[in-house]
Amino acid sequence: MNSGILSYGLYIPRRRLQRSSIYEANSWYAPGLGGLAKGEKAISNWDEDAVTMAVEAGRYCMDGIDRDSIESVSLASTTLPFADRSNAGIAKEALNLSDNVMSSDRTGSLRAATSSLMQSLQNGATDLCLAADRRKSKVASTQEMNYGDASAAFLTGSGNVIARYIGGYSNTIDFVDHYRETGSDFDYAWEARFVRDEGYQKILGSTIKSALAKLEIPGNAIDHAVIAVPVKGVPQKLAAVAGMAVEAVADSQMATIGDTGVCHPLLMLAMTLQKAKPGQKVLLASFGQGADVMVFETTEHLETINQRQSKFMLPGLKDTNYSRYLFHRGLLDIDKGMRAELDEKQPGTSLARDRKTVLGLIGGKCSETGVVQFPKTDLAVNTVSRASGTLEDYPFADRLAKVLSITADRLAYSPDPPSYYGMIDFEGGGRMVAEFADIEEGEADVGKQMRMVFRIKAFDELRGFRKYFWKAIPVQRGES
Amino acid sequence: MASGIKDKVAILGMGCARFGERWDTDADGLMVEAFEEAIADAGIEVSQLDAAWLGVGFDAQSTGPSGIPAAVALRLPDIGVTKVENYCASGTESLRGAVYAVASGAADIALAMGVEKLKDTGYGGLPTRTRGSRWDMIGVTGSAPGNFAQLASAYGAKHGIDRSDLKRAMAHVSVKSHANGAKNPKAHLRNLIDIDKALNAPMIAEPLGLFDCCGVSDGAACAIVTTPEIAKSLGKTDIVAIKAMQVVSSNGWEMQSNQWDGSYLHTTRVAATKAYKEAGITDPRGQLSLTEVHDCFSITELITMEDLFISKEGQGWKDVLNGLFDADGKVPCQIDGGLKCFGHPIGASGLRMVYENYLQLLGRAGERQRKDPPTFCLSHNLGGMPSQNVSSVSIIGPLGI
Numbered sequence: 060m061n062s063g064i065l066s067y068g069l070y071i072p073r074r075r076l077q078r079s080s081i082y083e084a085n086s087w088y089a090p091g092l093g094g095l096a097k098g099e100k101a102i103s104n105w106d107e108d109a110v111t112m113a114v115e116a117g118r119y120c121m122d123g124i125d126r127d128s129i130e131s132v133s134l135a136s137t138t139l140p141f142a143d144r145s146n147a148g149i150a151k152e153a154l155n156l157s158d159n160v161m162s163s164d165r166t167g168s169l170r171a172a173t174s175s176l177m178q179s180l181q182n183g184a185t186d187l188c189l190a191a192d193r194r195k196s197k198v199a200s201t202q203e204m205n206y207g208d209a210s211a212a213f214l215t216g217s218g219n220v221i222a223r224y225i226g227g228y229s230n231t232i233d234f235v236d237h238y239r240e241t242g243s244d245f246d247y248a249w250e251a252r253f254v255r256d257e258g259y260q261k262i263l264g265s266t267i268k269s270a271l272a273k274l275e276i277p278g279n280a281i282d283h284a285v286i287a288v289p290v291k292g293v294p295q296k297l298a299a300v301a302g303m304a305v306e307a308v309a310d311s312q313m314a315t316i317g318d319t320g321v322c323h324p325l326l327m328l329a330m331t332l333q334k335a336k337p338g339q340k341v342l343l344a345s346f347g348q349g350a351d352v353m354v355f356e357t358t359e360h361l362e363t364i365n366q367r368q369s370k371f372m373l374p375g376l377k378d379t380n381y382s383r384y385l386f387h388r389g390l391l392d393i394d395k396g397m398r399a400e401l402d403e404k405q406p407g408t409s410l411a412r413d414r415k416t417v418l419g420l421i422g423g424k425c426s427e428t429g430v431v432q433f434p435k436t437d438l439a440v441n442t443v444s445r446a447s448g449t450l451e452d453y454p455f456a457d458r459l460a461k462v463l464s465i466t467a468d469r470l471a472y473s474p475d476p477p478s479y480y481g482m483i484d485f486e487g488g489g490r491m492v493a494e495f496a497d498i499e500e501g502e503a504d505v506g507k508q509m510r511m512v513f514r515i516k517a518f519d520e521l522r523g524f525r526k527y528f529w530k531a532i533p534v535q536r537g538e539s
Numbered sequence: 540m541a542s543g544i545k546d547k548v549a550i551l552g553m554g555c556a557r558f559g560e561r562w563d564t565d566a567d568g569l570m571v572e573a574f575e576e577a578i579a580d581a582g583i584e585v586s587q588l589d590a591a592w593l594g595v596g597f598d599a600q601s602t603g604p605s606g607i608p609a610a611v612a613l614r615l616p617d618i619g620v621t622k623v624e625n626y627c628a629s630g631t632e633s634l635r636g637a638v639y640a641v642a643s644g645a646a647d648i649a650l651a652m653g654v655e656k657l658k659d660t661g662y663g664g665l666p667t668r669t670r671g672s673r674w675d676m677i678g679v680t681g682s683a684p685g686n687f688a689q690l691a692s693a694y695g696a697k698h699g700i701d702r703s704d705l706k707r708a709m710a711h712v713s714v715k716s717h718a719n720g721a722k723n724p725k726a727h728l729r730n731l732i733d734i735d736k737a738l739n740a741p742m743i744a745e746p747l748g749l750f751d752c753c754g755v756s757d758g759a760a761c762a763i764v765t766t767p768e769i770a771k772s773l774g775k776t777d778i779v780a781i782k783a784m785q786v787v788s789s790n791g792w793e794m795q796s797n798q799w800d801g802s803y804l805h806t807t808r809v810a811a812t813k814a815y816k817e818a819g820i821t822d823p824r825g826q827l828s829l830t831e832v833h834d835c836f837s838i839t840e841l842i843t844m845e846d847l848f849i850s851k852e853g854q855g856w857k858d859v860l861n862g863l864f865d866a867d868g869k870v871p872c873q874i875d876g877g878l879k880c881f882g883h884p885i886g887a888s889g890l891r892m893v894y895e896n897y898l899q900l901l902g903r904a905g906e907r908q909r910k911d912p913p914t915f916c917l918s919h920n921l922g923g924m925p926s927q928n929v930s931s932v933s934i935i936g937p938l939g940i
Binding site for chain 2: 396397398400401402403405406408409410413416417430432433434436440441463464465466467468469470471472477478480481482484488489490491492493494504505506516517526528
């Protein structure tokens with residue numbers, strides 16, 4: 060078997076909520092949080108969820124890769140928006156993967172992503188493994204201080220792998236360090252000291268040792284130990300017990316991103332690969348009702364993918380707006396006003412008809428004139444012959460665009476006011492009036508280069524549905 | 540080649556309700572108020588009406604569907620009432636229906652009614668609403684000011700106009716309309732404002748501040764039209780005739796091809812060109828006496844002056860600042876206060892504009908009457924958004940010129 064990692068992608072939302080802001084608002088109630096009030100955590104915008112974040116990581120991962128080569132796509136998360144509608148299937152549409160692809164949602168444990176990745180690696184198939192979490196936490200809780208949002212994507216397969224899969228080891232033990240019952244919003248967590256001693260040290264520690272023994276790799280041969288335990292000192296202790304160098308332990312990213320749940324092992328792995336050199340051994344360990352441990356060896360192809368991915372690694376933006384954060388999590392009942400009462404009912408029929416238009420941002424190119432347009436229509440915009448059906452599928456999602464007109468609307472309802480939108484012209488033709496996302500004041504004007512992102516367009520709160528579509532965000536340095 | 544509508548149809552009478560926040564009445568009451576004035580002005584019996592049209596923009600809120608609400612409210616004599624909706628051109632569409640019916644000979648006398656009851660919404664601005672299942676999935680659910688504010692961004696960028704200069708010109712538009720509205724007893728907003736108040740108002744949709752946006756009002760306006768011959772037989776002497784009525788709907792060219800630059804209204808330019816030809820106007824800046832244009836936002840009025848070929852492209856903002864469109868300027872615009880201050884009950888607005896032009900042509904405009912006898916008077920509507928819209932240009936004037 061010559062399977063391994065072909066590519067990876069990582070998406071970390073831009074806004075970084077300062078933990079001191081959380082503490083300042085809540086210190087009257089929970090002064091004990093002061094010890095955690097350092098650093099920042101990545102927070103997604105109101106229009107992001109596990110699916111949209113996974114799509115973004117998936118796009119980075121698939122940059123330059125033939126999408127028709129994908130055999131299956133999985134999405135691992137404990138915060139999947141739909142209980143019955145394939146979440147991976149939505150991502151598949153947004154990523155414009157072939158209709159013949161297999162898809163599966165992986166959930167139920169913080170280990171869901173690594174288990175999914177391990178299965179794909181063991182199958183040797185060309186699989187896109189997506190992982191994302193956007194967990195809610197109670198106000199003034201430890202989780203609120205710790206939890207961050209992010210997504211990661213790993214493409215497995217054979218050929219020019221950037222990291223060869225040496226092997227893995229897994230076990231399953233129903234150890235309840237924390238849980239979230241179906242339908243409830245928040246985790247219920249047991250005492251940290253118990254989890255540290257009985258969970259991380261006993262279960263994860265023994266799994267790491269068993270994995271190294273099974274693979275006949277001495278601990279000191281591991282160059283990078285990616286131990287996804289968001290507790291200070293624990294990864295180092297586990298590494299030492301397994302004979303690994305403490306210096307090999309990967310940064311937990313807790314200071315800058317936070318604990319990103321299911322995504323976290325893959326996020327740490329991606330960030331480790333960014334720094335790794337060819338020919339190095341990387342151990343990945345994750346925990347959640349048991350443990351998964353995998354070992355990889357990087358190859359000479361790593362550099363190419365690293366260079367490609369580095370353009371997507373953007374600087375974060377300091378955010379101190381705690382009440383906005385709460386509102387975007389549904390934890391603050393802000394008066395939205397009557398304009399927010401618009402019924403957002405989504406007819407299933409029209410979504411079925413326009414699936415590619417809406418989820419894939421597929422427009423059309425006229426076979427007669429070569430003119431491209433969005434959306435596709437029966438008669439082309441500049442039709443000459445008046446023949447219908449001349450438009451062929453033309454994807455816009457990965458094309459850059461320029462702002463032709465723009466406004467910052469303070470009248471229309473937006474959960475993140477003002478509502479920015481305007482007309483954009485795509486490079487290579489085609490245009491649309493688009494909502495703009497992730498805009499800070501002064502960041503966009505006529506002529507600004509934009510890129511498209513898959514986001515939530517609106518929530519139908521009455522019927523429990525969310526509508527997805529594409530929005531434009533300013534191209535930050537490096538991306539173009 | 541169509542011969543056009545010029546001088547084929549005369550306005551027999553017109554009426555207009557007081558616009559504003561009419562907490563006291565509903566769409567029915569507003570229609571009755573406008574209709575009673577019009578029928579008295581026309582000097583006919585209701586039984587002489589052969590057909591009627593009803594223009595409503597937001598029917599779900601204002602009247603409900605169909606033409607029946609007008610038939611019931613006005614107790615029309617068992618005639619066909621056709622409801623029309625074409626965004627903010629709905630009132631003009633109503634008139635066009637009635638005018639075409641008379642011109643075709645299908646009706647001797649027809650009624651065009653426009654009404655809107657917006658202030659049952661519960662908030663300022665226009666009601667948010669669906670635009671069909673496909674649009675709702677891929678379109679932007681913005682606001683009218685947000686849609687039109689984009690004009691300012693593209694216009695300013697194209698012509699290299701400093702933001703503060705453009706903002707000042709936009710403010711001038713609104714200051715002027717408030718000055719005009721103050722003289723109009725039927726206007727929604729009758730307060731004077733100065734330029735600083737306009738410039739420093741809260742932002743609604745960048746760069747449009749509160750005073751760059753028109754009033755959202757309740758109101759109704761109507762016209763009774765007939766042939767010039769019938770008008771004369773009824774004893775009318777100063778006959779106001781329809782000179783041109785043109786409506787152009789976007790076909791997606793602006794929204795979908797990459798040829799439109801976002802800085803002007805394509806449909807208005809086409810409608811104006813056709814209307815001038817229909818009316819026999821060759822020099823709009825020299826020949827138009829008055830304009831009532833769709834000043835839903837100050838930037839719209841300013842750019843419309845260019846789209847109507849009164850100002851040169853990129854120069855409209857200078858003409859505004861030079862007072863060309865003030866009440867005492869060469870080509871007054873919104874001498875009645877416009878959408879800005881007379882108010883903007885969607886379905887009534889097109890007819891309200893014609894109403895003001897009609898009053899001015901007959902010398903009945905009171906305190907705001909132009910001294911020089913007007914000749915060609917233009918009204919213009921713009922519905923939807925700059926990137927996809929309906930535009931209408933109508934011209935009326937004394938019969939025979």
